[in-house]
Amino acid sequence: MKQVLAVLVENKAGVLTRVAGLFSRRGFNIDSLAVGETVEPGISRMTIALEGDEAQVEQVEKQLNKLINVLKVVNLSREPTVFRELMLIKVKAEPQTRSDIQQIVETFRGKVVDVSLNSMIIEVTGNDEKLEAIKLLLEHFGIIEVARTGRVALLRSLKIDGDRS
Amino acid sequence: MKGSQIIITALEQENVEVVFGYPGGAVLPLYDALYHSKLRHILTRHEQGAAHAADGYARSSGKPGVVFATSGPGATNLVTGIANAQMDSVPMVLITGQVVTRLIGTDAFQEADITGITLPITKHNYLVKNAGDLSRVIAEAFHLATTGRPGPVLIDIPKDVFEQEAEFSYQKTPDITGYKPTYEGHQGQVSRAARAIAAAKKPVVFAGGGIIRSGAYRELQELVERGQIPITLSLMGLGAFPGSDSLFLGMAGMHGTVAANYALMEADLILAAGVRFDDRVTGKLESFAPGAKIIHIDIDPAEIGKNVAVDIPIVGDLKRVLASLLARFKSPETGTWVRQVQEWCNRYPLSVREEEPESKIKPQYVIKEIYRLTGGEAIIATDVGQHQMWTAQHYRFDRPRTFLTSGGLGTMGYGLPAALGAATASPGRDVWCIAGDGGIQMNIQELVTAVNYCLPVKIAIMNNGYLGMVRQWQEMFYEGRYACTELAGNPDFVKVAEAFGATGLRATRCSEVAAVLETAADTRGPVLIDFQIDREENVYPMVAPNYPLSEIIFEGKGRGK
Numbered sequence: 001m002k003q004v005l006a007v008l009v010e011n012k013a014g015v016l017t018r019v020a021g022l023f024s025r026r027g028f029n030i031d032s033l034a035v036g037e038t039v040e041p042g043i044s045r046m047t048i049a050l051e052g053d054e055a056q057v058e059q060v061e062k063q064l065n066k067l068i069n070v071l072k073v074v075n076l077s078r079e080p081t082v083f084r085e086l087m088l089i090k091v092k093a094e095p096q097t098r099s100d101i102q103q104i105v106e107t108f109r110g111k112v113v114d115v116s117l118n119s120m121i122i123e124v125t126g127n128d129e130k131l132e133a134i135k136l137l138l139e140h141f142g143i144i145e146v147a148r149t150g151r152v153a154l155l156r157s158l159k160i161d162g163d164r165s
Numbered sequence: 166m167k168g169s170q171i172i173i174t175a176l177e178q179e180n181v182e183v184v185f186g187y188p189g190g191a192v193l194p195l196y197d198a199l200y201h202s203k204l205r206h207i208l209t210r211h212e213q214g215a216a217h218a219a220d221g222y223a224r225s226s227g228k229p230g231v232v233f234a235t236s237g238p239g240a241t242n243l244v245t246g247i248a249n250a251q252m253d254s255v256p257m258v259l260i261t262g263q264v265v266t267r268l269i270g271t272d273a274f275q276e277a278d279i280t281g282i283t284l285p286i287t288k289h290n291y292l293v294k295n296a297g298d299l300s301r302v303i304a305e306a307f308h309l310a311t312t313g314r315p316g317p318v319l320i321d322i323p324k325d326v327f328e329q330e331a332e333f334s335y336q337k338t339p340d341i342t343g344y345k346p347t348y349e350g351h352q353g354q355v356s357r358a359a360r361a362i363a364a365a366k367k368p369v370v371f372a373g374g375g376i377i378r379s380g381a382y383r384e385l386q387e388l389v390e391r392g393q394i395p396i397t398l399s400l401m402g403l404g405a406f407p408g409s410d411s412l413f414l415g416m417a418g419m420h421g422t423v424a425a426n427y428a429l430m431e432a433d434l435i436l437a438a439g440v441r442f443d444d445r446v447t448g449k450l451e452s453f454a455p456g457a458k459i460i461h462i463d464i465d466p467a468e469i470g471k472n473v474a475v476d477i478p479i480v481g482d483l484k485r486v487l488a489s490l491l492a493r494f495k496s497p498e499t500g501t502w503v504r505q506v507q508e509w510c511n512r513y514p515l516s517v518r519e520e521e522p523e524s525k526i527k528p529q530y531v532i533k534e535i536y537r538l539t540g541g542e543a544i545i546a547t548d549v550g551q552h553q554m555w556t557a558q559h560y561r562f563d564r565p566r567t568f569l570t571s572g573g574l575g576t577m578g579y580g581l582p583a584a585l586g587a588a589t590a591s592p593g594r595d596v597w598c599i600a601g602d603g604g605i606q607m608n609i610q611e612l613v614t615a616v617n618y619c620l621p622v623k624i625a626i627m628n629n630g631y632l633g634m635v636r637q638w639q640e641m642f643y644e645g646r647y648a649c650t651e652l653a654g655n656p657d658f659v660k661v662a663e664a665f666g667a668t669g670l671r672a673t674r675c676s677e678v679a680a681v682l683e684t685a686a687d688t689r690g691p692v693l694i695d696f697q698i699d700r701e702e703n704v705y706p707m708v709a710p711n712y713p714l715s716e717i718i719f720e721g722k723g724r725g726k
Contacts, residue, residue, distance in 0.1 A: 010343060013292070018284060025285050055470065062467035068289045068309065071343045 002031065003057050003077040004153055007046040008038070010069040018067050019046060028052060028060050032085075032150030043071065047152045080156040086125045086149045088113070089135065092142035093120040101141060108134045119144060168296035169198035169327040172260065175303040176204060178335050181231050183207060183222065183589055185215040189235025190275060191262025194327035196233070207589060207618060210610035212239050214582040216246020217608070220255050221586030224569045225544050227380070229256040229310050230586065236262045237275030240321070241282065245576055247317045248286040252573025253401060254378055256315035258306045263323040266294055280321050288316030296329035304339045312338075313346030314465040315378055346464060350481035355489050358436070358460045358477050363495035365434035365458075367502045368394045371417060374401030374572065375439015375463060375483050377565045382406070384487035385438065392496045395506045397425035399440050400557055401572040408541075408561030414506060415515070418446035419708050420554040423513035426714040428506050432457045439463060439483050442472040443573070444710075452713035462486050515558050516705060516720055522676035525699040528552060528627045531678055532559040535597060535625065538682050543567065543595035546584035548604030549575045551633035554704045556599050578607025581624060585611060588620040595623070595686070602628040602655055612665035615691040623685045624693040626658055629700045637703045641718075662693035671695040 009015045016035065023030050031049040038045045050060065057075065064073045076083075093101055093115070101120060105112055110124035124134055128151070135146065166174070172195060176184070183205040188196045199206060209215040212234045219230025230250075234243055240261040250257050264273040280292045289309050291302050299322075306318040362368060376385050382405060389396045389412055396406055397417040406413055415422030417429055426448075429435065435457045440446070447453040453473060461468075461475040462483055469478040479486055520530050532555050535543070545560055546569040547553040553570055562568045569587060571579040584598035605626050615622050627633075636650040662669030668688050672681040678696070685692040705720040 014280065014284070017281070021284055059467065059471060066465070066467055068341065068343050 001053060002049060002051055003075060004081070004083065004151060005048045005050070005057075005061065005064070006074045006076055006153060007048060007064055007070060008072040009044050009046060010071065011037070011042050011044045012069055015044075015069045018069060019048075019064065022063055022067065023050075023060070026059070026063060028056065032148070034150035034152050036152070047150065049151050074155070076153050076155065081153050082156060083127050083151050083153045084125055085128065085131060085151045086123065087131045087135070088147045089122045089124070089138055090119055090144040090146075091122060091138045092118060092144060094118060097141055101138070104134065104137050110134065166331065166333045167194070167198070167327065168299055168322070168329045168331060169194040171296065171299045171331060171333050172303060172322075172327075173198045173202045173204065174333055175300060175335055176231065177202070178337065179229075179303075179307050181229075184231045184233055185209060185219045185222070185586065186233030187212045187215055187235070187239060188233070189239045189262065191236035191264060191324045192233055192239075192327075194324065195260070195262065195322075199233075207585070207614065209582065209614050211608065212242035213246050213578070214585075214608050214611040214614065216243045216257075216259070217249065217576075217579050217582035218586035218589070218611075218614075219257050220246060220250050220579075221546055221569050221583030222590045223250075223255050223257055223586070224583070225566050225587035226590035227566065228590070229258055229307060232257065232259040234259070234261050235275070236264055236279075237277045239275075240279035241277050244282060244286070245574075247283055247319065249571050249574045249576045249579060250317040251286045251288065253571065254315050254374060255317065256310040257317040258303075258310050259317060259319045261319065261321050262327070263292070263321045265325040266323045269323065279319065283319050286317075287319050288314075290319040290321070292321045293326055294323065296326050296331035299326070299331065300333055300335045301339065304336055305341055308338050308341065309344065313344070347466070347480045348464075348482040348485055350462065350479045350486035350489060352489065354477055354479045355486065356493055358479060359490055359493040359495065361434060361458055361460060361477060362392065362394075362436065363497055365497045366499075367432050368392070368434040368436065368497055368499065369428045369432040370394050370396040370436045370438065371399070371429065371440055372396065372402045372405050372438045373399035373440030374405075376402060376405035379439065379464070379483040381439075381484040381487050382565050384484055384491060387491055388487060388494065391491070391494060393499045393503055394436070394497070395428055395503060397421070397428060399443070399446050399572075400570065402440065403557060403568045404562035404565045407563045409563055411507075412503070414510060416557050418714075419448070419710070420558065420704050420706065421446075422510070422515060422558075423706055423717055424506055424509035426708065426717065427509050429454050429457070430713070430715045435459045437461045438487065441468045444472075447472065448708050448714040449711050513706070520675050522674070524675050526672060526675050526678060526696055528555050528696070528698045528702055529559050530675065531625060531627065531696050531698070532556050532599070534678050534682055535599070536560045538686060539595050539597070543597050544569065544584070544587045544591065546570070546580045546587060546596070546598045548580040548600040549577050550601050550604065550635075551637065551702075551704050552599050552601045552627040554634075555627070577601075577604035580604060581608050581622070582611045582614075584622045584624070585614055585618075585620050588622050589618070596621075598622055598624045600624060600626050601633055602626055602630060602658070603632045603652055605658075606655075609661065612662065612667055612691065612693070616666040619690060621689060622691050624691070626693065626695050628655070628658065628695050628697050629702070630655060631700065634704070636701075640701070640703070642709070658693060658695040667691040667693055669693050669695070671697070673697045
């Protein structure tokens with residue numbers, strides 16, 4: 001099962017190594033990891049997507065909490081959350097295919113950020129399914145390179161209490 | 166104040182009395198500051214010896230062990246000692262020198278990235294690049310090492326930082342944002358545990374090193390006695406409960422007693438306190454304690470549910486959790502169950518043999534004689550292997566902090582330096598090191614340390630000329646192919662002792678054992694005894710790795726149940 005953890009860490013030397021090292025040492029796999037500053041100075045947020053069953057992920061959370069530089073761990077998969085990821089795709093684009101590509105990009109609300117004689121770079125943001133979908137469509141034209149940021153996520157402020165009693 | 170002086174003053178604030186260490190280029194300024202202080206320094210002959218000695222000091226006294234070492238090889242030589250302390254939750258603060266700040270990352274002479282190397286084997290570590298941070302970092306290091314689940318903390322300090330001037334402002338037990346151990350158990354969970362215990366028909370207490378770290382012996386004893394609940398201990402737990410008490414079943418696990426292992430397998434409730442369900446204790450995990458509801462109390466939340474599924478988890482300090490459990494305690498009805506486990510105890514005692522005076526020395530007999538001689542009052546340090554298991558089985562540890570052994574990491578060479586650390590912490594107490602002929606040679610150089618500082622440690626080598634435990638496994642699981650386990654060309658240990666300035670003794674027959682032990686006890690200063698034991702004696706009973714605890718191999722190779 002895919003799960004996503006938000007990990008608030010002190011922005012100190014070596015903290016990324018501590019977190020990444022913990023995953024490899026305990027045999028947990030990271031699917032993606034995105035790090036950035038938060039509004040609070042000195043505190044960074046790591047968004048870590050990983051694959052694992054309930055018990056494994058619980059163990060990851062506990063082990064992360066033991067790191068002194070880790071301030072908070074939230075398992076976002078258990079909460080209503082907005083996930084986003086940004087992807088840049090360099091795709092082959094001959095003059096005759098450009099408009100087709102452009103149409104796809106518009107449908108996905110992406111942007112063309114660079115054009116050359118025989119290729120384009122497209123920027124698209126979304127959740128996992130959306131990014132996979134556009135990638136699949138563009139493969140038809142020939143993808144040269146892909147760069148992804150990894151998922152970032154925030155808890156929704158409004159929770160719908162439908163299935164909570 | 167200079168950085169080096171800040172460190173020494175901070176150690177004094179933490180009431181450190183002794184430092185184990187080994188100087189070198191990068192720590193010259195630190196040793197210069199030490200020169201002018203009242204701190205005692207024990208110079209070992211190898212940094213690994215210093216780390217294990219600090220570990221033995223900490224385990225026997227409950228106070229953190231402090232180590233100094235230089236950069237590069239000085240620091241990397243500590244690695245085994247640090248890993249050993251981390252696995253067994255031993256509080257230590259290690260201060261290493263580093264190359265000067267501007268040379269870091271240039272592969273300078275004697276440079277090693279020791280914070281990187283020790284990252285997975287420390288509770289936390291620091292590289293201090295500014296003398297202004299030293300007061301805070303040292304206070305944090307002591308706080309982290311000694312609270313919550315204890316462990317080793319390393320501080321790496323570049324040589325120029327020792328020389329920098331900075332303010333000394335020391336605040337003990339600092340507030341660390343990302344570190345908030347849970348001490349009080351959840352009261353709802355404690356009530357659930359109390360109800361489960363009251364309802365149990367076949368309860369067993371399974372306690373470990375956490376009891377010793379927390380100092381929860383009295384609470385544990387009261388619980389066992391009030392509830393009349395049979396108790397077993399992990400290797401790390403030996404001494405947490407009196408070994409001669411009638412409710413004590415002996416150690417559990419691979420070389421545990423039959424009664425302890427059967428009790429765990431037949432129990433309907435296991436109260437696990439300060440244990441981590443290591444594979445050496447559970448046997449085949451899927452088959453472990455099939456009928457038992459498990460209550461698991463530990464200060465480290467990550468230990469709960471790590472290896473076995475737990476029914477009632479309680480995170481907290483054992484002393485407080487057991488006290489609050491006792492406040493709601495209702496005794497279960499255990500009469501029939503206690504009779505059952507005691508029948509197992511009687512039917513399957515640890516090997517009893519009549520000793521023939523002229524026969525070869527059986528190592529179990531030596532251990533029993535050491536127990537008799539010391540009245541169970543000595544501090545015993547061991548290495549790792551057969552002699553360690555024989556000691557765990559046959560020396561009845563009645564008091565906490567009297568058994569110093571490398572449980573988690575299984576470090577050969579631990580025993581002698583650990584014994585020196587204990588002797589430093591407790592002058593006047595009997596300290597024995599029980600070792601094998603393999604392990605003793607891994608840190609034999611520390612005999613000099615014993616002689617130099619008049620640390621009257623008695624060393625009993627169970628000499629079988631083999632790496633005995635490995636040979637036993639080769640005999641049992643590799644059809645007797647003894648690949649590279651015979652220690653041919655061992656030195657004459659009596660002469661080795663004498664060359665180091667210690668006393669050397671030897672026994673080759675059973676009839677000599679008692680006399681030679683008494684001679685050793687009556688001799689001043691360190692004594693080494695070479696017990697030439699029956700070479701192919703094995704440790705029994707045994708549960709083969711990854712077998713159910715109920716499938717026990719007895720002496721003579723029968724497999725039980």
